[in-house]
Amino acid sequence: MPAARESLLEAAYTALARRPWPTVRMVDVAASAGVSRQTLSNEFGGKDGLARALVRREADGYLAGVDRALTGPTEPRDRLTATAEWTTSSAQDNALVRALLTGCWSERLPCPPLSAVPSASAAPAQRRADGPLPSPADLVRDRAVAVLAGPGASRADTAEPARSCELVVRLALSRVAAPPAGNRVADLVRGALHR
Known part of the structure; x- marks a missing residue:
């Protein structure tokens, strides 16, 4: 039931935007999705x-955006900048x-x-x-x-990209955790990678 599953997830996300998760009732999520509580x-x-x-x-949605950013522009610096921008905008828009x-x-x-938790679900x-x-921080760095x-890059070939990726991830996460006024994350990343 992929359609019902997605409808239920969307209804749960909408309910979460309106009230704290502990007060979200399953019967309301099911009704909003147009399915039964049993479904x-x-x-x-x-x-x-x-x-x-x-x-x-x-x-998964966030990481799909990371993948898009990393396969975008041709210059590595621009790819990392796009990844940092995606990270900060995603975190700003999605609690x-x-x-x-x-x-x-x-x-x-x-x-x-x-x-992981034990799963007996029949649904993959x-x-x-x-x-x-x-x-996500580790996955972003590893993907980048x-x-x-x-x-097929050797460990020596990945040393410099790994340092750059670590720097970009940390800059983006610092903007997520404590968003300052002023400079965009793109300006910070370009300045840091230039050095």
């Missing part, structure tokens, strides 16, 4: 399963992405365990959601190094 239970197993699936969906990136889960948000998508959540260094 929600069959798909996610309960509120914890829905929370894990929702966080996984937002993490779940911000929490994943910073590790700061407020009482308003679902806080699923980052490690839920078994994946029940697996360990990605660490792989793209910038190229396939």
